[in-house]
Amino acid sequence: MNNTTRIAASIIRLILGSDSAPVSLTQASLLLLRVVLGTMMIHNGFDKLSDISGFAEAYVEVIGLPFPIFFAYCAALTEVVASPLLILGFLTRPAALGLFATMLVANYHHILVGGFSIPSIELSSIYAVSFAFFAVYGAGNYAIDTLIAKSLDKFLSVSSNVDAIAQSVRVTVNK
Numbered sequence: 001m002n003n004t005t006r007i008a009a010s011i012i013r014l015i016l017g018s019d020s021a022p023v024s025l026t027q028a029s030l031l032l033l034r035v036v037l038g039t040m041m042i043h044n045g046f047d048k049l050s051d052i053s054g055f056a057e058a059y060v061e062v063i064g065l066p067f068p069i070f071f072a073y074c075a076a077l078t079e080v081v082a083s084p085l086l087i088l089g090f091l092t093r094p095a096a097l098g099l100f101a102t103m104l105v106a107n108y109h110h111i112l113v114g115g116f117s118i119p120s121i122e123l124s125s126i127y128a129v130s131f132a133f134f135a136v137y138g139a140g141n142y143a144i145d146t147l148i149a150k151s152l153d154k155f156l157s158v159s160s161n162v163d164a165i166a167q168s169v170r171v172t173v174n175k
Contacts, residue, residue: 023141031089031138037130038087041099045079052076063109078102086134089143096134105127 048055056072079102082095107126114120139145169172 027141031142033130034089034092034134034139034143037086037127038083038085041079041083042126043088045076045083048072048076049080059106059109062107063112075102075105086131086139089139089145092139092143092145093135096131100128100131100135103131 026075052069052072055076056068060068060071060075078098078160082098085095086099103124107121110117110120110124
């Protein structure tokens with residue numbers, strides 16, 4: 001096979017293959033997605049906080065939840081607190097899970113008010129699926145969670161090595 005054929009095959013495989021992108025590019029894409037999603041949700045949370053009673057009346061009361069002001073604050077604070085966590089990749093899974101739950105409630109509201117209409121549930125569905133992805137997958141390599149996990153792995157491997165050495169010394173001393 002000549003070089004031209006190999007290059008053409010590599011390009012075709014890159015275009016058609018679902019997991020053939022370089023790892024760094026995939027991880028950078030996950031970072032970009034986290035930053036964009038988190039930024040948009042912070043904005044939504046601050047919008048809710050700016051008129052909490054209006055949000056409670058227009059959205060929370062409509063779906064029949066008790067204590068509408070309380071649940072309005074829950075939704076707004078989830079978006080304001082969990083979104084920066086998602087951006088940073090810190091406590092990503094719990095943050096994404098909270099945002100996912102908020103978007104499920106938003107979908108329920110839109111379906112209850114407008115029926116099962118794609119235009120009314122489109123945005124909240126895209127958000128929900130994106131947050132579900134991060135709740136399952138995690139933040140990716142470019143995240144604080146990953147730094148902490150790698151540090152814990154090093155600590156645990158050093159700790160287990162120390163335990164093994166200590167056990168070895170105890171066995172030797174007991175002989």
